[in-house]
Amino acid sequence: MKSTKSIIPLTDVVLIGAGVMSATLGTMLKILEPGFKIEIFERLGEVGAESSVAMNNAGTGHSGFCELNYTPQQTDGSVEIKKALKIAEQFEVSKQFWSFLVESKLIQGPGEFIRKVPHMSFVWGANNVNFLKARYNALSKHHFFSEMQYSEDHTILQQWIPLIMNGSGKHDQVAATRMDLGTDINFGALTNSLIKYLTSQKEVKLSLNTEVIKIERLDANWLITIKNIRTGAKRSVLSKFVFIGAGGGSLPLLQKSGIPESKGFGGFPVSGEWLVCNNPEVIAQHTVKVYGKAEIGSPPMSVPHLDSRLIDGQRQLLFGPYAGFSTKFLKKGSFMDLFKSIKWSNIYPLIRVGLDNIPLTKYLIDQVRQSPDDRLAALKKYYPEAKLSDWKREVAGQRVQVIKKHPEHGGVLEFGTEVVVSHDGSIAALLGASPGASTSVSIMLELIERCFGAQVQSDEWQTKLRHMIQSYGKNLDQDAELASHIRTYTTIMLGIG
Template sequence: MSDRQTNADVILIGAGIMSATLGSLLKELVPDWKITVFESLASAGEESSNEWNNAGTGHSSLCELNYTVEKPDGTMDINKAIKVNEEFQVSKQFWSYLVNSNLIRNPRDFIVPVPHMSFVQGEKDVTFLKKRFEALSRNPLFAGMEYSDDPAKLAEWIPLMMKDRDVNKPIAATRSTAGTDVNFGALTRMLFNHLKSKNVELKYKHHVEDLKRTSGGLWEVKVKDLAGGGTERHTAKFVFIGGGGGSLHLLQKSGIPEGKGIGGFPVSGLFMVCQKPEIVSKHHAKVYGQAPVGAPPMSVPHLDTRLIEGKESLLFGPFAGFSPKFLKTGSMMDLITSVKPHNLFTMLAAGVKNASLTTYLIKQVMLSKEQRMQELRQFIPDANSEDWDLLVAGQRVQIIKDTAAGKGTLQFGTEVISAGDGSIAALLGASPGASTAVSVMLEVMERCFPQHMKEWEPKIKEMIPSYGVKLLEHPELIREIQTTTSRTLGISGELHLVQ
């Protein structure tokens, strides 16, 4: 065992998009702080942030139907859609700052314009989509969104999906050319390359086994060197746990009271993928539909154009799978070992309340390829199973906790858990996750470094001009931000990558 001990101002656990974003923000604000990053795998962005482990949607509520809810009186609640869109505007501002500062050279290496669409069938869903469109289109954040129920217009927008489709029943779609495809794996690697150039210590193949508070108020992190075999101890004033599904176990090991009573339920994602140019070239959009009745929000089906390493492909899904692992590279014991006395009854309550989810997952796991193809044919009527392969994507751990809605409530979102003194924070949850990374990391900073925020505010506003401003109260600022970020990031219009 190594006796090596080091001290840092900040320790980041996990080399994904969240740690990359927090580290990049802090290095701009306090360049002299010493930051150390620990990652179990051999490189950055290999779990949930990896480009093949997520759908790459720049989540901004332009197409995601589950971000809008029809209320009992028939009106449309768009509050979540507004929140997600505003958070993506924040991310685009920070990415633009990085480009303008030459910290990222070519934004096209991680973000490209791809129209975002919602597509529905049947009178009930067409009525819902029309109401959604009318509510969103009145909002400046969603300016330029189009609606059509004309099969001829839809054939222009989505020719692959309209070929051989029965148009005798109601169909409709909305379309926004402001949508994006984001390679979060590439962005993560860019940010860590930048951090390395700023003397951030990146320690790959280093697994954090434990962490505890020292008598002096620091956090001591016990780390196993997976390559060298030794054990190291590192201390820091602040620790951020950004290990994706692995964050829950480390939060529990921290012992902070804020982490008590929280459980997690793992869900794996599977996609059908097509890489045949003659098919891929006929579809250029991210098209989201309605989740089946009784299915959880993360099961919203979508057909996506993806650009990875200069090559276009199509992804359809997600299909839910089940594994007790909390990470794709995790342990089969992850779920069992996450159950503690303080969250046992919360987990049991969740099991009772979500029996339908369990049934849904079992049915999804049992699907044959042909059954998955039948679901794909709701989007592409003449889809041929020989053209599509199954891709196992990343693991997501949905938060379970007691809320006002009841004991053992399953949460579908992203949440920051932090100690009362701000010395440690953990990120739990899933979508819209990576798209809102900058907003979430600003929240971490506001919670954990309140004594510095006034001093940091001018620099933050330089990086993110809308910081501290409610965008909806400043429509002119919305237009300015959308114009400048689109120009800087090269996403001001549609990019047809394959002709």
């Protein structure tokens, strides 16, 4: 523990990274405690420009409607739906918070960041059709998914997804599910709205082009040393609480803190690319999000999908993502990121994960080596009449999957999110990726409860939390009537009816 006689400004909250996670946490804390002093540090020249920007993520409001990897098939043929139910409830919580912000006029109109786009799952072949039917039978019994439709009828599927069903290359035995409640989200636009609200409040300061170079204990607080990337000028700030929400850059920053809870964590970077359609006639024919099954051995972020998107006011059609490998932890990071993250405390888990995931490594290498014709062949499975001239490559975002110690295997690779909190709750970091931004509100609620436990129990914070999120403290999974009421409210407020 260090001490100093220098006079350093003291703030209540430091947010590292100006993406959707920091923006969500900062907004919630400022509403809960208007007097909080908050500083936000972002290494880029704009907010939400890394993982949150539209082209760097799927833009899907993840709610378990179409993502087949959330519903694994068991050895007896049944389908496990627990993860889909959890993510569906978490997305309902996110929609409630966004609806509260819209209703309170704290952020711009919802049409700027969210719109209704049906979510579909599409498969072919007898085994996959049987799986999808079993998935539909399991999900549709629950009130979250009671409006799900299922069909193997080519005539109906022709109406739902003409682009996929047209052409001589279409598959004979096919099936699809459809949820009209699906959404497309521009998380970059949402982030900008949240940051705009935050910076309009007193005692909130945003510093762009600012890199955090040191995080260390100073008595009961944290001393954050930052550097202006353009000028090289350095300064320090003391904070009672620190949140590291820097996407792929969170792991190195967490390691800088030196907290015991950071030991043993590592990162496995996975990059991605899209094929983006440039033919307006083709774009106009596809108005849904269609998710398929991931190839065996591929990471969850590589689940193929043909997506209708609205990006910067323009209708877009994307296919992918095609997975790849880069040693960068951020799209605008350094090729040395992976190597710098290797420490004595995590080298064994990293080695074990490497040995246990050789097929994944081979898959990523094969993806990197794909030719334009290889990418076109993958697209033609979903759009048989696709022409290479109608599509261009676009680099997607960089994701860092979590590697953590395991008592039996030494180390395991996880594809979800991990919230790492110090024993005293004074510093926290978010590691991992999917489902990420869609469940940001639930993740930040959990973090607030762990790090601000005393305040959360106060009558004032409890009242505000229930005002922000009507279902706070209740279980939408078990309460069909409340879930229906909430969905009606959010559908109206967000204009997605």
